[in-house]
Amino acid sequence: MDTTDRKLRTILADVLGLKPDQVADFTADTGLFGDLPELDSMAVAGLLTEMEDRLEILIDEDEIDGDVFETYGSLLAFTRAKQDTG
Amino acid sequence: MTPAIYPCPLPGGAAAQEYALTFDASRKYRVLIAPALFDEGHKLRRFTVEVMRRLDGAGIDCVLPDLPGLNESEQDLALIEPEDWRMALEAAARHFEATHVLALRGGGLVLPGKLGGWHYAPVKGASLLKTMLRARIIASREAGREETLESLMDQGLAMGLELAGYSLSGEMLRQLGELVPGKQPGITAIEHELLGGGPLWLRAEADEDRAQADALAAIIAVGVEA
Known part of the structure; x- marks a missing residue:
């Protein structure tokens, strides 16, 4: 697990109130947005702001659609792509 | 814990009575809490009161005023500006004779003048x-x-x-x-990392954390004596 992966899991743990071992069990296929009813628009917005701060990326609202938050794998891939272009 | 009211100035020179939650035993140190704003205020409400309980236990009075337009306030938020919140906190500081201020998150953007204190988890x-x-x-x-x-x-x-x-x-x-935070002299920033655990304002579901409340209250209890 690299730094980006670890930081992203920590942010999700903070937003979802999960313990470190619970987010450590996330796989690329772990469902996020559709499977986690507590992840409402305000929580997602807070998550994005926190990702920008801790992962040092800039996220444009146009890029955020349901696909990005579908699974942990898709969110991690999105984050890595932002780091590469940022 | 006692509900109290304080005279809160409003835009245009009017005044309203706003609620404040107090632990008041006329003690030497009296901490005014500048609450977190908007949704974060709800997410941090229980944490805030838990910190106040611990301060009370440490022999420190504290007061958590409602800002006009937020929480139980009956004022129309659409008519309120940040400067009105600053004036409300100044009025509360005077009314309750605060000796220090503890601001949480956005509350530290509208600090009353003159009081020294702390700003937990500053945010722009x-x-x-x-x-x-x-x-x-x-x-x-x-x-x-x-x-x-x-x-x-x-x-x-x-x-x-x-x-x-x-x-x-x-x-x-x-x-x-x-x-932006950090403009006022005499205010010490307390970054969230000092408390440990995940920031409670980020939680999708409001939650509490005893260890975090212990940690913040301990910093304040030591700090008022400094």
Whole structure:
């Protein structure tokens, strides 16, 4: 697990109130947005702001659609792509 | 823990009675709490009161005033500007004879003058605003409406905007976006990392954390004696 992966899991743990071992069990296929009813628009917005701060990326609202938050794998891939272009 | 009221100045020179939650035994040190703003105020409400319980246990009085337009206040938030919150906190500081201030998150953007104290987890007003704008864009998109940050801000500055259930005037949006923490002498920043654990304002479901409340109260209890 690299730094980006670890930081992203920590942010999700903070937003979802999960313990470190619970987010450590996330796989690329772990469902996020559709499977986690507590992840409402305000929580997602807070998550994005926190990702920008801790992962040092800039996220444009146009890029955020349901696909990005579908699974942990898709969110991690999105984050890595932002780091590469940022 | 006792509910009290304080005379709160309003825009245009009027005044209102606002609620405040107090632990008041006329003790030497009296800490005014500047609460977190908007949704974060709800997320941190229990944490805030838990910190107050611990301060009370440590022999320190504390008071958590409602800001006009937020929490139990009956004032129309759409008529309120950040400067009104600063004046409300100054009035509360005078009324309750506060000796220190403890601000949480956005509450530290509207600190009353003169009082020294602490600012837990400082945040820029622009950051609070951006998160609320994003929440609206995401919710709108789910409902099939496309909005952008720029179009929302243009619309908001001209005629006000509802964000995350809060009606904000153009002037509120403009001022909030410019507020930055760390401007006031005598205020020590307490970064969240010092408390350990995940930040409670980020939680999708409001939660509490005893260890974090212990840690923040301990910093204040030691600090008032310094």
